[in-house]
Amino acid sequence: MASANEQSVAHADRVHQRFGELWEQAAIGWTRWEPHLVGSMWPVTHALMDALHLSPGMRVLDVGSGIGDPAIPIAAAIGATGRVQGVDLSPAMVAACRDRARAYGLTNATFQVGAVEEVEFAPGSFDAAVGRFSIIFFPDVAAGLGRLRDALKPGGRIAVSTWTPPDVNPGFALPSRELRKLVELPPSDPTDPGPFRLARDGELAAALSDAGFVDVAVKDVVFYMFARDADAYWEMLQEISAMFREQYAKLSADKQRELEGLIRHAVEAHRSGNVLRLPMRARVGSGVKPQS
């Protein structure tokens, strides 16, 4: 029989493999929608950067960089004497980060393929650690945050974002809400790796405190996912949402058509003049590694 340690290693491998594959498949979509994603999510990036108290010359670790946020704006903010190290499970995402860094002429950002839990860092080598919508996919949040804490210098800061629960996050929850009208799905388990991990009130703060961070602060950040119209929203959803793609692929062709109709109709409720403006509510948590 496998020991508890062997079981947790096997679980971590399965979770890394699952999300590595899902995000790898979504990477082309993310590169296609880069201007949209960057333009929509800037309030979260801003809140994360603000919480890190960035200054020139800092060394920053970005976990789950996707196509480079917030690694790229941080690299620009900390200047040529600073260094950003990004890590992501997906080779295609890492390739996109490198392309974007090159396009912006940033020579102080490097990106590595891997699980942050497994990549080697010299202990105490970063001034700050950040993750935008990535720690929710960790196989074990306590272990992952512990690893980030160990990578930080004493006094180093962490800032991470998660989502808020579906009932207060109508724009983000819209696809799964419409899907549930068509198929019976078990209620999502808020402790499973996925979008609504750490979403319940108090969970993000507790996770940061339990991982040994002090001066923990949490705040909600509202932003809007924009779309020109229902066609654009539908196209974007299919291309960027790793979770949606996974669930959509399991439906029959009839159900897929029905779901598309429901979602196209539902997004129109968010029309604001010439644009659809879907309200998204993120949560940003921050903390400091104690001096001793």
Ligand SMILES: C[S@@+](CC[C@H](N)C(=O)[O-])C[C@H]1O[C@@H](n2cnc3c(N)ncnc32)[C@H](O)[C@@H]1O
């Ligand atoms: C929702 S995307 C967010 C990407 C980016 N931070 C952003 O906000 O635009 C989550 C990313 O985290 C990465 N990821 C998930 N778990 C990870 C882990 N344990 N180690 C490294 N990357 C991870 C995924 O591959 C994916 O690219």
